[in-house]
Amino acid sequence: MRSHHFAATIAAGAFALTAQAAVAQPLVSSDWLRAHLNDPKLVVLDLRPAAQYATGHIPGAVGADYEKSGWRAVTQDGAGGALPPIDRISAVIGNFGVADDSHAVIVGDDFGAMARVYWTFKVLGHQAVSVLDGGWNGWRANPADKVATAPVQPRHVTFAAHYDPSIRAELSEVEKAVATGSETLVDARPPAQWNGTAKTPVVKTLGHLPGAVWVDQTEALQSGAKLKSKSDLKKLFAKVGDGKAVTYCNTGHLAATDWFVLSEVLNKRNTKMYDGSMSQWAADGSRPVVVETP
Secondary structure: OHHHHHHHHHHHHHHHHHHHHHHOOOEEOHHHHHHHOOOOOEEEEEOOOHHHHHHOEOOOOEEOOOOOOOOOEOOOOOOOOEOOOHHHHHHHHHHOOOOOOOEEEEEOOOHHHHHHHHHHHHHOOOOOEEEEOOHHHHHHOOOOOOOEOOOOOOOOOOOOOOOOHHHEOOHHHHHHHHHHOOOEEEEOOOHHHHHOOOOOOOOOOOOEOOOOEEOOHHHHEEEOOEEOOHHHHHHHOHHHOOOOEEEEOOOOOHHHHHHHHHHHHOOOOOEEEOOOHHHHHOOOOOOOOEOOOO
16 A cells, blocks of 8 residues: 555656646746746746836746846856856845746846846756746736736745756857857847947957857847747748757847747757857957958
8 A cells, every 4th residue: 555655656746747847838928927826836037127126016026137136147257147156046046936846937028138047047957947928018918917016025945956058058169169160150149249340348359250140139029028920930040050059149148039049949959058158259369250341
């Protein structure tokens, strides 16, 4: 009898894990989120600035300001928005109340920010994470979606990271891709930064990585923080091909949109993101860059 009970317990646990994985789709709708707001395992993270969060947020959502909460780090090798040390980012996530068995839903008004935090969870081995399709504006567009103003104090928990390097490209891998063409490099930045007529202050050199293709991440968006249809995205990213790919930008922010589309929407699981991006690459003036000629 005890063996049957033990087997049933194991089966129940496996079913629970399978069920959790099944609902953790990359994109969830406002209708889905409304129906699951009372799920005790659900944690909604609002990435908007604290002042915006204070004026109204999804009921139960935790304020997790993208710019000020420690989601990204400046490193000594020039990276302007790299993945922080694993222990540090794990503490950030745990302080927001996300435990190992939590389903985190990411909300914001910038798809790049939402995709970057989603990527962070994935690179830390946490699979139960989703982005709210349309973000905050998508939530507000439905009169049925309520808004709260009282701040939510999260329950601090322990978050155990299980680092997964399969979706993160580091400098040495990008250097190899530039030298050999072993992976398709995908530049997600605006046109002026791609062609070398402008740059952001965090990047020392004009231009893009040699051999890269260009897919401006704004072209993947309908408006605001909502992605275009899968068929439109497939056409937009056709130039990337089916081989290994690495997305990049200036600090691993815009590149997260391209990574999300390729990996999570188009199921090109051999796609990585280079979080060091051009800020790290251009910190060493000996590394090659290309400026497009008119």
